Each structure stands twice: as structure tokens, then as C-alpha cells.
Amino acid sequence: MAASAAVRSAVSLTQRFVRVSPDCSICPLYRLNACTGATDGFTAPSRRLRTSIGVWQSGDSSSPEEEERVVNVVYIDRCGQRIPVQARAGENALHLAHKHGVDLEGACEASLACSTCHVYVSSEHYEKLPEPEEREDDMLDMAPMLQENSRLGCQIVLTPELDGMELTLPKVTRNFYVDGHVPKPH
Amino acid sequence: MKMMRMINLVRGSVMKIHGLSRASRCLAAEGGVRGLSSSSGPRVCIVGGGPAGFYTAQQLLKNVINTFTQTAQHERCSFHGNVNVGKDVTIDELRQAYHAVVLSYGAEGNRSMGISGEDLPGVFSAKDFVGWYNGLPSNKELRPDLSCETAVILGQGNVALDVARILLAPVEMLKETDITQNALEALAGSKVRRVLIVGRRGPLQIACTIKELREMVNLPNTRADMLPADFEGIAEALKDLPRPRKRLTELMMKAAKEGGDDKAEKCWGFRFFRSPVEVIAGADGKRATGIRLALNKLEGSGESARAEVTGQLEDVDCGLIISSIGYKSIPIDPAVPFDPRRAIVPNEMGRVQDTAGLYCSGWVKRGPTGVIATTMNDSFDTARVLIQDMEAGKLDLSVNKPGAQAITALLQTRGVRTVLFSHWEKINAEEEKRGKFLGKPREKLLDVDEMLKIAWS
Numbered sequence: 001m002a003a004s005a006a007v008r009s010a011v012s013l014t015q016r017f018v019r020v021s022p023d024c025s026i027c028p029l030y031r032l033n034a035c036t037g038a039t040d041g042f043t044a045p046s047r048r049l050r051t052s053i054g055v056w057q058s059g060d061s062s063s064p065e066e067e068e069r070v071v072n073v074v075y076i077d078r079c080g081q082r083i084p085v086q087a088r089a090g091e092n093a094l095h096l097a098h099k100h101g102v103d104l105e106g107a108c109e110a111s112l113a114c115s116t117c118h119v120y121v122s123s124e125h126y127e128k129l130p131e132p133e134e135r136e137d138d139m140l141d142m143a144p145m146l147q148e149n150s151r152l153g154c155q156i157v158l159t160p161e162l163d164g165m166e167l168t169l170p171k172v173t174r175n176f177y178v179d180g181h182v183p184k185p186h
Numbered sequence: 187m188k189m190m191r192m193i194n195l196v197r198g199s200v201m202k203i204h205g206l207s208r209a210s211r212c213l214a215a216e217g218g219v220r221g222l223s224s225s226s227g228p229r230v231c232i233v234g235g236g237p238a239g240f241y242t243a244q245q246l247l248k249n250v251i252n253t254f255t256q257t258a259q260h261e262r263c264s265f266h267g268n269v270n271v272g273k274d275v276t277i278d279e280l281r282q283a284y285h286a287v288v289l290s291y292g293a294e295g296n297r298s299m300g301i302s303g304e305d306l307p308g309v310f311s312a313k314d315f316v317g318w319y320n321g322l323p324s325n326k327e328l329r330p331d332l333s334c335e336t337a338v339i340l341g342q343g344n345v346a347l348d349v350a351r352i353l354l355a356p357v358e359m360l361k362e363t364d365i366t367q368n369a370l371e372a373l374a375g376s377k378v379r380r381v382l383i384v385g386r387r388g389p390l391q392i393a394c395t396i397k398e399l400r401e402m403v404n405l406p407n408t409r410a411d412m413l414p415a416d417f418e419g420i421a422e423a424l425k426d427l428p429r430p431r432k433r434l435t436e437l438m439m440k441a442a443k444e445g446g447d448d449k450a451e452k453c454w455g456f457r458f459f460r461s462p463v464e465v466i467a468g469a470d471g472k473r474a475t476g477i478r479l480a481l482n483k484l485e486g487s488g489e490s491a492r493a494e495v496t497g498q499l500e501d502v503d504c505g506l507i508i509s510s511i512g513y514k515s516i517p518i519d520p521a522v523p524f525d526p527r528r529a530i531v532p533n534e535m536g537r538v539q540d541t542a543g544l545y546c547s548g549w550v551k552r553g554p555t556g557v558i559a560t561t562m563n564d565s566f567d568t569a570r571v572l573i574q575d576m577e578a579g580k581l582d583l584s585v586n587k588p589g590a591q592a593i594t595a596l597l598q599t600r601g602v603r604t605v606l607f608s609h610w611e612k613i614n615a616e617e618e619k620r621g622k623f624l625g626k627p628r629e630k631l632l633d634v635d636e637m638l639k640i641a642w643s
Contacts, residue, residue, distance in 0.1 A: 098252050105252070105562060106252065107237075107558050107559075107562065108558075113397070114557065114558045114559060115557070115559045116558060116559045116562055118559070134400075135397070135400075137433065138395075138396045138397045138400060138433070139397065141395065141396055141429060141430035141433060141434075142395060142397075142430070142557050142559060143559065144559065144560070144563065146429070
């Protein structure tokens with residue numbers, strides 16, 4: 001509990017995780033002895049495959065069963081402000097963000113052609129997401145400040161077991177790098 | 187296969203933003219937002235209507251806006267196309283009418299190879315070739331001759347791979363995109379079967395990204411044809427590479443090793459350690475029939491490795507040569523500082539050097555590299571810096587500025603009428619209508635006069 005809380009707060013702080021090579025010494029999971037042993041550093045430990053319930057569900061549904069499929073999600077925007085929202089299972093994290101006025105860009109409209117909807121997923125929920133397909137990994141390669149828990153928002157489909165998930169928007173500004181580091185353009 | 191939509195701007199565009207949000211929840215509180223005595227609020231002019239211009243605008247408007255269309259339709263934003271800044275109106279005139287001006291006009295020129303024969307028929311810049319199949323009015327007469335078997339592309343960035351993909355993709359794939367009809371017809375009759383993509387350095391320095399490489403590898407009816415010698419020592423270096431470079435290199439090596447379907451009619455491949463030295467003309471001296479390449483060796487390693495000459499040369503027969511070695515920004519106005527060596531507007535975090543109230547974002551600020559996310563973040567940076575300067579009192583906001591009213595009046599006296607966003611929407615609707623007829627997302631209008639006629643109808 002404390003470990004995951006610490007990871008959550010570490011993720012939302014302005015820390016520069018240069019997650020481009022498996023350097024365990026800078027990973028909060030490792031430092032808190034919470035790492036269950038990533039293999040090559042990029043496949044999350046012990047993933048369980050879950051089928052997602054519906055993909056592009058949107059619009060209102062009024063059946064009583066739907067209430068059981070409410071998923072609470074918290075977005076943490078670029079200023080660190082927490083925005084709790086309620087979603088329905090099957091909704092997509094990018095569309096959900098737009099519905100609630102969260103400033104998450106989706107330049108290619110969820111077609112896996114950009115990395116502007118890049119988010120950090122709270123670690124215990126990250127493990128519950130299905131593996132990214134190759135095309136998502138290709139786009140994540142382009143995301144500045146990639147971390148172990150990086151995903152593209154447009155590929156996250158909400159399921160009841162993701163209840164409580166926190167999605168943090170990366171802060172990527174030059175002002176942010178105190179040592180003057182400039183992210184590589186490509 | 188999706189073609190990137192281009193907001194085809196007619197001779198540049200000027201986007202104006204009137205007023206700025208007073209509550210800026212994303213800035214650290216530094217005594218709150220400074221009171222603005224100007225009744226209309228700060229006025230900002232953005233020069234350029236591409237991603238950089240729009241993302242800068244989004245951040246200045248501060249509300250959550252998710253699409254460029256929403257930005258253009260925002261009540262505090264007005265779009266004015268058909269304006270050639272530097273010719274129809276000067277930067278100084280814009281600075282008089284606005285509290286701040288942001289240059290986001292990108293890179294519309296290209297770097298030249300600087301070799302003899304570069305101007306021969308058969309040799310094109312990637313900028314022009316891409317403009318041709320993408321429907322840029324100024325490139326509609328390009329008429330590239332596609333009757334040769336081999337095409338050589340100089341440069342190995344994403345633009346080079348885009349060109350290769352368009353040259354080799356099956357017509358069935360292309361005809362459902364918004365590629366222009368005349369490019370589609372030319373490509374349907376193309377005899378090009380082999381495309382070589384040439385770079386000065388080695389596989390570990392290649393500038394393209396994995397998505398584009400994957401699209402080449404997955405192209406139907408094509409196989410990869412590379413030189414094993416180019417990949418010596420690469421496998422050993424893999425383990426120390428950062429993730430993006432590692433995945434890219436692994437895919438490249440896989441393609442080089444497996445090749446693909448032997449029965450495939452078309453082939454493509456990278457050629458490394460080669461620099462162009464001369465375009466070879468045919469017997470009549472009238473067109474390109476080949477290219478002479480110098481062989482290099484690598485000094486150093488990683489991103490900073492340098493190509494050094496060895497003295498060896500190699501000739502490649504080809505009838506189509508496309509130089510894809512980089513776009514280049516051009517100076518827009520003598521009043522704006524310009525660094526000719528780097529071809530950017532010199533700036534410090536988006537503040538143009540020695541010029542208060544003038545800012546820049548996107549390629550004209552950083553150089554012509556990076557993916558959309560890079561430009562997006564960069565534009566957000568410039569917007570934040572501009573807002574900071576306003577709040578810190580570095581711009582005199584107590585002075586009333588007339589904004590677009592003054593500029594459109596000025597343009598009118600010069601016989602220039604602007605294209606508003608509602609006019610642009612008419613052009614857009616017409617293109618979509620024509621496209622529907624042909625089973626495409628749009629059929630682009632290629633004639634500026636025709637566009638204007640429709641816009642102002």
C-alpha cells in the first residue's frame with residue numbers, strides 16, 4: 001500500500017525518468033523493493049491477459065447492469081491537478097479525457113500515428129493492461145520521457161478491474177529540465 | 187494506409203488571436219495574473235497555420251481544445267489565409283498591430299546536395315516530389331518521369347521512406363487515400379521496380395523511425411534487398427542501445443536477413459556509407475541516367491559518428507533521383523534575425539534574439555526535425571514563455587493594439603483579400619465532395635485561383 005502510494009506520488013512529481021534503457025537504479029519500484037522482476041526491462045512483470053469488454057462503447061446506457069461497470073479514473077494533468085472522473089467499462093481513456101476537459105492531445109485521432117496521448121499509468125493498474133501491440137510500442141518509442149509505466153491513452157480500454165487507475169500526463173517542457181537537457185527530436 | 191492530411195494553405199496564412207485567457211491555471215502563481223488595462227485584452231498574431239501555429243494558439247487560448255478546427259473556430263481566434271507575410275504585410279506592421287507576434291511558418295525550402303548534375307531532368311527534391319503527390323499547387327506541373335527501373339533516394343529519414351513507399355505501394359492501396367488523381371495515374375503507369383535509399387553513415391545512425399520502416403517492410407509484393415557488409419558489427423552493438431534505437435535496428439536487421447518474398451516484383455533497400463558526388467547524365471547530356479557515390483568509413487560511434495571519405499567511388503544506374511536530405515526554413519522578412527548556417531530564427535526558448543515581442547515555435551525555431559509530439563511540446567513551450575513575459579511585464583500591454591482590423595484594412599489597400607476559416611471550410615467541403623465521387627477522402631484542388639473562387643463564393 002505504502003509502496004504503491006509512493007510510486008503514485010513519484011510518478012506525479014516532476015522527475016525525469018529516462019526510460020530508454022533498463023537502468024533499475026532509478027526506478028522507484030526497484031528502490032522500494034516492489035519490482036517483481038521485469039525481464040528485458042520493457043515487458044511488465046507477470047502480465048495477465050484480459051479481454052476488454054467492448055472497444056468503442058460510447059453514449060448513454062441506462063440498464064442496471066451498467067452501474068456495476070462504472071470505472072473510476074483519476075487524471076493528473078500537467079500542473080499536477082487531480083481530476084477524478086467516472087467512466088463506463090469499454091470506454092477509451094483518450095475519449096474519456098476529452099469528455100471531461102482533460103488536456104490530453106490526440107493528434108492522430110487514435111490511429112496509432114503519433115504519441116501525443118502518452119500517459120503514465122499507476123503501477124498496479126499498468127500490470128493489468130493487456131500488452132501493447134507492436135504499433136503502439138513503435139509510437140511509444142517516439143514519446144519524450146518514456147517510462148516503465150508509459151502507455152498511449154487511446155489504447156487504454158477501461159475495465160472494472162482498472163477502477164482507481166490514475167493516468168498522469170507527462171510534463172514535457174524545456175523549463176522543466178533543470179540541467180538544461182533537451183529531449184532528442186527523434 | 188492513411189495519408190497525413192495537409193491543411194493546404196494558400197500562400198501562407200496569418201492566424202490572429204484576440205485576447206488571452208486571464209486565468210492561467212497552469213502557471214505557478216507569481217502574484218497572480220497582472221491586471222490588463224487594455225480594454226480589449228492582449229492581441230497576438232501567429233504567422234503560419236501548420237501544427238506549430240495551431241498548437242501555439244491552443245495553449246494561448248488556454249481552454250481545452252482538442253482539434254485544430256475547434257481552435258480556428260474559437261471566438262477569440264481568427265484565421266486569415268491568403269496572406270504572404272513579408273510581401274503583402276511586413277513583420278513590423280504586424281508588430282505595430284499586435285502586442286506579440288509568433289513565427290510558426292515552418293520550413294518550405296530544401297537543402298541542396300550541392301553536386302553537379304543536380305539540376306538535370308530526373309532529379310527532384312523530396313520536398314517537390316512530396317508536394318506533387320500531396321497536391322501542393324506549386325508542384326502540380328512536376329510530371330516526374332517514372333519510366334525507369336531504379337530510383338535512388340538520398341537521405342534516410344522519414345520523408346525518404348515516405349517517398350519510397352509511395353513509389354512502391356500497390357495502386358489499390360493508394361487509390362483510397364487523398365493522393366492527387368494525376369499522381370495516382372502516373373504511379374499506376376510507373377515502371378519503377380527498385381528503390382535504393384542511400385545514407386552517408388551506417389545503420390546505427392539512420393534517421394527514420396520504426397513506424398515508417400515497418401510500413402516498408404510490410405509493403406505487399408516487395409522484398410528487402412540490403413548488403414550484409416553494411417551490417418557488420420551491428421548485432422554486437424544491439425544490447426547497449428536505448429530502446430527506440432534498439433527496436434529500430436532489430437527490425438532493420440530482420441528485414442535485411444529475411445528479405446521477403448523472392449517472387450516479389452519490387453524491391454527496396456538501404457545503402458549505407460555512401461555520399462552523392464555527381465549526377466551522371468546520359469549520352470545526350472539531357473537527363474540523369476545514374477549517380478556517382480563516394481564510399482565512406484565511420485569515425486566514432488553512435489549519434490555523433492562522422493562519415494569520412496575513403497576515396498572509393500561507385501556508380502549506380504538509375505533514372506529517378508530524389509534528394510531527401512532535409513527541409514530548410516527561409517528568412518521571411520529582413521527585420522527578423524535569421525541564422526543562415528542553421529536556417530532557423532535565432533532564439534532563446536522561443537524568444538527571438540534581440541527582438542522584444544517576437545517569438546517562434548516549431549521547425550523555424552528548432553530546425554526541421556521531430557515528430558508531431560515534438561512540435562506540439564515545443565509550441566506549448568513558446569506559448570508558456572509568451573504568457574510568462576506578459577505577466578512579468580516584459581510586453582507593454584497598457585497600449586491598445588488594433589489587431590486584425592488594422593491588418594485586413596491595410597491588406598485591402600494593397601489589393602489582398604484574406605481567406606477566413608469559413609471560406610476555408612468551403613474549399614474543404616468542395617474537396618471532400620469531389621473525393622466522394624472517386625471513393626477518396628478528398629480530391630485536392632490544385633489551382634489557387636479556383637480555390638479562391640470557391641472560398642469567396
